[in-house]
Every structure is written in structure tokens, then in C-alpha cells.
Amino acid sequence: MKAPGKSFHPVAAIIAWLAALLMFFPIFWMVLASFKTEAQAVQTPPVFFFHPTLENYTDIFARANYPLFAGNSIVISLGATAIMLVIAVPAAFAMAFYPTRRTRDTLLWMLSTKMLPAVGVLVPIYLIAKDTGLLDSRIALILIYMLSNLPIGVWMLFTFFRETPKAIIEASRIDGAGVWDSIRHVLLPLGLPGIASTALLSIILCWNEAFWSLNLSAHDAAPLTAFIASFSAPEGLFWAKLSAAATLATVPILLFGWFSQRQLVRGLTFGAVK
């Protein structure tokens, strides 16, 4: 990130660090509470220094099938993202390199399907899933997440591909490459950073999606969002255990996000930044 040539402003530094620490504090507090005993977790005034315990984690692993939930989250997020990319890349390629008068409207229409509130179609989707035996199956969630991320995927990929010099694609076509060859041998290597950003965002959105997973999964296909929600009612009083479960659900995607944030930033702007 750019920094040289800029002066050091103590006031800005203080505001920035204060904001950063405040924003991160709830997550820090959650992780801290997960190493407390139940008594320490509800103690007032709150304790910052204590003898950490792993009791909550061993408890959770003994009672809930964490690997099943985590496995579901991974399979569903990756599956939905992979299928979405396979469908979105060709569409974004066509729109970016061979735009027609309708391209803009098509893109806006795609994005507008994202505005249909999930609740508006919850009943039919629920009934279709029930009738096809897909209720509480990973396939149902994969398909739904794939479809709900498709518009954003096409849009982001379109933004990236448009920045790829058209001449390179044209040249490959003149050399006799078919459309699919151009996509495979020219666009994919060149557009890899954009495709990666799109995939990252899609994985994060899938991982954290709560509406469909809470309503369409019960046990077999339940991802970590459902795992956490199952701790909300009866376990609400056991804060240390709740914090440990929340930490287990958050840490994988948080680490993933930290490592990929630079890549992610480039993609999130949807072409608003030139």
C-alpha cells in the first residue's frame, strides 16, 4: 500500500488506532471469554487477566459434532463458489469483450434479481426442496448459494475483465483460437487475480449466509451458522461455552479473510474506482 511521501499525523494515528481497536474489541472479547470458566465469564467487574482454560473447547467437541458442521460449511461454500464461477466467467467474458446495447441492461437486471428478498420466495423454495427430497441436503444449499451469488459474481468478473486489454483476446482469436480456447488459455491466466477476488468474496458470503441455512437445514447439511444458532437459546446462559463455539465458527473464515484481504479489496469496488 502506498505510504511514502506522506507525513505522520499523531491525531490521525490516535483516531485510526482507537477506531480499529473498538471495531475489533467484540471479537477479542469473544475469544477471551472462550478461555474463561463460566463463573469468570459472567463476573462483574469483568476480568481481563485470568488462568486460561480449555474446558469449554473440550466440552463442545465432546457434545456437538463440530467437524460435521465445519465440513458442511466448507463443502457448501467451495461447491457453490466453484459452480458459480463456471457459469459466471463465460458470461462476464462475453459482456466485457463483446458488449452489445443490451449488456448494461442485462447486468443491471442480474443485480436486481439479487434484490428479491429471500423471504419473499422462502415458501416456494422450501416446498420445492421438500418435494424433491432436498430439504436438509448440501445440494440444496449449494444451488441456492450459487444462484444468489451469481449476479455479484458476474458483475465483479465483468469489472475485472473489462480492464484486460481487448487486443490480447482479439489477437488470440485472429490466431485461430475458438471462444473456449481464448477463455481457457488467455482470459483465465490474465484474469486470475479478478477470478480469485470473486471467489474469495463468494466463499465469505456463503460461509456467513444465515437465512437459507437456518431455514433449509436441520442436521445433515447444517453448516456452522446453524451450529451457532443452536447455542443461542438453551445455551444462552453458558457464555464461556457459547464464546468457544462462536470462536470455532469464526476463526477459520477470519484467518482466511485476513490472508486474502488485499486481494479482496480489489474486487469489492465493482469498478467504482478507476
Next chain:
Amino acid sequence: MSGGRATLTVSSPRTGRFRSALRGKGGAVSTLPLIAPSVVLLLLWSIVPLAMTLWFSFRRYNLLNPMIHGFAGWSNYRFLFRDPALLSSLIVTVILVGAVLIVTVAFGAVLAAVFENNFPGRGVARVLMISPFFVMPTVSALIWKNLLMHPVNGLFAAIARGLGLAPLDWFATIPLTSIIVIIAWEWLPFAFLILMTALQSLDEEVLEAARLDGAGAIAMFRHIQVPHMGRAISVVIMIETIFLLGVFAEIYVTTAGGPGIVTTNLAFLIYQRALLAFNVGSASAAGVIAIILANIMAIFLVRTVARRLDV
């Protein structure tokens, strides 16, 4: 494939059929097979459930009692419009979306400008700043509800007592504000990230020139940085609105729409009708209302916001 542009129009016999229909102005490539999968899937995804919702909304249909069936006419809608929860849920939805947008865009813009300065540990601070974006809504709602906002054992209550104040029972006294706080915390990183990226493309010399002319930080923020962020702010508003219209998990976990109906937004109202009351007919009618509302918002957004995007 044998070279030459002339053959490019027909990449395969199957696609050739569509060529004339889809040929763009200067394009000589059939793009239909490339775009069609996305378009067809999204058409199905948006039209089939929509049609079913519309159909169910005119039926008597209760999952608990299969004996009740048949054509319902407008009665599901009449029932819905007589329900005071509907208007209230519409207002809650609009307040929620509006308040979160204002908070995240305002703080996001200011913090993006602050982070443009050079200071020690800038990279680490930025990572901490955006972390809430990666936390799933159910988790953030649970942390805020229990560890922070709990009226007896929560951290905020402890701080209030430490300052000699009476602890606030967040979800009992200001339930909607509490939910707005949680959701704003989740979405501020998104606004911050995009606006920060936008500022990085601002020409450093412009700021330098303003500085030489004696402009202060606040003047530069108002007259240079904010205008520069215009398009990025449009993106933030558009994407956030899409997600905020369907806020569900935060309400589900914290207040379950209560106390009473003060935190029931449209999404939660339909959920209650459909899955708690098993009344498919009336839930579908509410779904149709939600879809109409979303379309009004969509038209508005596309008109004002998306037009600013260079597509």
C-alpha cells in the same frame, strides 16, 4: 478452427443458429451460449418462485391443516393489510436500512480519510478494522447480545456501573437501535474498505496543492476527498441496500422481532407467518408485498445509483 475472422461467427453448428439474433454492433461473435446459462438460471431463480408465491398468495394453504384448501381470493391480502404488523414492519425495514446506511457511509468515509495518513502499524490497524466483515451475523448478534449488551453481566453494564450510571437494558429499552448498532458494526468495514480503496486513487498532487493553499484537513475532506468518493459511495449504498433489505439472522438471534413487534422487519414477519404459523397463504401474500417493495427500491437504486456506475 481454421483462422480468419470470417469463421469466428460460427464456432459450432449449434451456436450458429443464434448468431443473427445476438450479433452486437461491431461484434462478430455469438455470445449467446456464453451468457445464456447465467441468464436462464437467474430467470428461473427469479420467476419460478415468484410465480409460486403469487399463486399461493391467492390460495388457502396451511401446512398444519391440509383440509383447508381452495381459492382464497384476496382474503390473504385483506388479512395482511388489516394486520398492524405489516405497516410497522415496513417502517422498521426502512429505518433499519436507512440508519445503517447513514452510519456506515459517514463513519466509513471519515475513517477512510483518516487511514490515508501515514502512521505506525497502519496495516495491522486496517486488518483489525475490517475484521467484523468476516464474522457471521449469527455470531456477531450473539456476542453483542450476551457479552456486551446484557443488562446485568454484559461489559457495557459493567462500564456504566463503573462510571456510576444505571446500566442500560439495551434490548428492552432501545431494541431497534441496538440491532442497528450491531448491523452497522458488521457493515462499517465494507464501507470503509471500498471508500479507502477509492481514496487511494486520488492524485496526491491535488491534496498537496490544496495543502499549499492553506486548506485544513476538514476542508480537504469536504471539498476534495468526499467528491472523489462519489462513485464508491454509490456502490456501497447499492450493495448494502441489497443485503440490508433481507436482514434476518441478527433479529432471529437477539429479539425474535420483539418486544411486541418493534423490531420485526418485513423479512422476519414473513418468516413468522410462514414457518411459525405454517400459513403458506398469508406468508406468500406478505412475500408478494416484500417483492413489490424490493422492486420499488430496485428501480429507485438503479435509477439514481447504478446510473452513476460506468457499465
